[in-house]
Amino acid sequence: MTLDLENINVILATDCGSTTTKAILIEKVDGEYRQTYRGEAPTTVEKPFANVTIGVTNSVTEIAELADRKLTNEDGTIKQPAADGDGCDLYISTSSAGGGLQMMVAGVIAEMTAASAKRAALGAGAIVMDVISTNDKRRPHEQIQRIRELRPDMILISGGTDGGTTEKVVQLAELIAPAKPQPRFGSEYEMPIIFAGNKMAADEVEATLQEDWIDLAVVENLRPKLEQENLGPARDKIHDVFLEHVMAHAPGYDMLMDWAGAPIMPTPGAVGDILQTIAKKENINVVGVDIGGATTDVFSVFDETFNRTVSANLGMSYSISNVCAEATMPNVLRWVHFDMDERQLRNRVKNKMIRPTTIPQSLESLIFEQAVAREALRLAYKQHKEFATTLKGVQQQRTVGDTFSQQTAGNTIVNNMTLNLLVASGGVLSHAPSMNQTAMMLVDAFEPEGCTNLAKDSIFMMPHLGVLSAVHPEAAAQVFERDCLVYLGTCIAAKGIGKLGKPCFSWTLSGDVNASGDCAFGDIELIELGPEQTATILCEPVRGFDLGAGNGKKITHEVRGGTVGIIIDGRGRPLGLPEERQNCQQTIAQWVENMALYKETEQAVVTA
């Protein structure tokens, strides 16, 4: 279908999440696209409704009431095109309902083709259930057993550069064929398998996988050379298969696909798309995080290289217990500045897990949840850094000059010092009672270095804008800039470790706000610089500290204000906390006070 972009004035977008379907309305106001109304309703993919469109219609009805605009027909379908103040010109949707897209990937070498296959699957918005490779330290029969236990929606096989190994690639196919994994949509479902490996092995792989329960598709090799990744064709095929097979089996999606004016995308895939678009447009490095109830997604674009990871069991409700188990309770409690009973806390955590929709009522409860969030984010970012690496297996050419700075292949490409923008989304970050709390959770967990802009997705519309960017990039970019991001401010943080109370760096701010000061090691302070304000900051670090220009070298940077302001962070990187509990509580209490984390809360409660 060709769209006449000029005549699109009203756009309706929905994101069908696991629990909630969120709808937004975008309208052309004074020649610019703006997000105007939003509505939400429970997702209805599960019984007793078992039809995703009911939740979509409910969320759209909420918008219709707010906007006084009829958006649905009598039969519940979306009213298209817009006419006489009713309906919309374009309807689009993303989906992660029903557990999203679940995949198993396989590659010859874990660090090379299997890693590339994993990147392709994650980039397409999938949850990767397992990665099978010839060197994953499992014996072949254990691998087959694992494949049999999994219930993936599709399988991606890679392996071998073009003209490289054939034998090892066919061996992978030989593991999958007898394992006959059971798809979660029942035995009648033909398992889609995408082969994106050595093109010379395609025929033999095809012969090995010639079974009636398999629907095999062969696409271009995703790692044609060791030093080159070509993830596009595999990623596109995953999207096609997602629509043709997975969505077609999900309740109500056939109807939703008919309604939509563009292919339905997996939610995380859409978020990745919009972040890549923005990073390219602004020529910046971006990290985005979406912390949900069950999972935490981290997206990064460094030097135009996109990576996405899903930490499947790091989340704030369904997975909260796992965060506490993985991080350990002492690590969670180090962010809490008062005593809490561990046995009682364990019960609270489990109660949140089994009743995931409850919300913290007391300040104590909120502080504890935000402590858990810091650990969930920290662990998810650690996993992301380990995954987002330069290509492994590439031969390095070294000269004598490299003798003292030998870089090995497979280093992380995530560099906090060159990070320009850190974007937060997800309940615990988006719905924190104060933006200072959101900013502080981000800084504590991600430890940005140098000068980094902090922002949050105002109402989690990045998925909607991601799918919109595929059909109407101009509208997506305009809404992203004007309505999607809420700028919190800028964090100025020095890398290095010093002695508590000794000088770390001095700073001078000039512009809409003029101020200066000295930041001691271990201190953090907040300077007011409003959302529309900018200034130039000059920082001079002492020896042993780096703000981006090198050890002890001064920097000058244009900084952007926000709802929080400028965070002057002299706590050092990597960020360390005192091990002794009492001492740690005092340190955190001081940071809480300096950042005015709960001051507004206390005032609000008193006023109310």
Added chain:
Amino acid sequence: MAHAYTPGLKVTNRMAHTIVRMLPIKGDVMVQVGDSVNADKIVAATYMPGDVYPLNMANLLAVPPKDVASLMLQKEGGKVTVGEPLAETAGLFGKFKKIYKSPYTGTIETVSEVTGQVILRGPDIPVEVKAYVTGKVTAVNPEIGCTIETDVAFIQGIFGIGGETCGPIKLAVQNCDETVTAENITADMKGCVVIGGARLTEGAIEAARKAGAVALIGGGMDDQDLKEFLGYDLGVAITGSEKKGITVIVTEGFGDIAMATRTFTLLKRFEGQEASVNGATQIRAGVMRPEIIIPLEAGDCEEESEHAGGYLDIGLPLRIIRDPYFGMLGKVKALPHDPHVLGSGSKARVLEVELTSGESVIVPRANVELIEA
């Protein structure tokens, strides 16, 4: 918003219950429509293809992959037992032959000329599906399974561990607010579904397991006790496959919390009757809660509409499910329309609850669940 909906778990005296029993792969269904079946009756059975053992014969014999097929002593489809020669090289002038003996019993499934890999399939694994609930077979899906229908008293728990089991109901305590300790567990509970009142202590769970009880059900338990019983910290609420020799279900939550009076009274009423229980819990997409199913005879219990959440309204009884009032009971006193600033600083829609003590408290609507009168 005209209504505020609050979730709840299903607890009902009597309802028609349908259960579908399916094989993971096609096989034989051993019942017919109209058959009466007991919970223990095997209704369908099949054989799963056995475990697969890949053997890289080219490497093992140090020959090129394309030669492997000709060196096999058994061809594809042939059966071998452990220790039986599987392949043999030609050797040199008939001597120095290399013989590879099969490390497994099974059937040769494939021999690859590309990789030199031999896929050996172990013996088939029998799979049996039991009726799980006593009732009548109302439909048969040939080669797949059957549908069983029966009238039951049905109780959903909030969290459980362990899989399907069944046995007669036996009470360990007489009141719903009594904590269950090892002292409450007796030798005659072997094979029984044991009902506790409030918190199940780790000692009680261990004692019930040792006594041979098939299941233990209570209002709550401490997470620390769960960790000690399981031997690990449960991270994600996807359970049911634990092999601890007992199924454990809590009906209300974690901590010291009494079982809802109605749930306890219902279980007490059916003491001695058989119950089917399943601790499997999945709190994700496709929510699955643990269940206690008591098949009923005609006239056992009057029919009643099920209770599973509903709309908040003045006077309705409820339970608070989050701190600082976790577990407290009361009734809806008021439903203010405007959002309220909570102690946490967040704004949320709330309700005023009159606690059983007479005190009134403000609670977010998300933090309550409706209970029976």
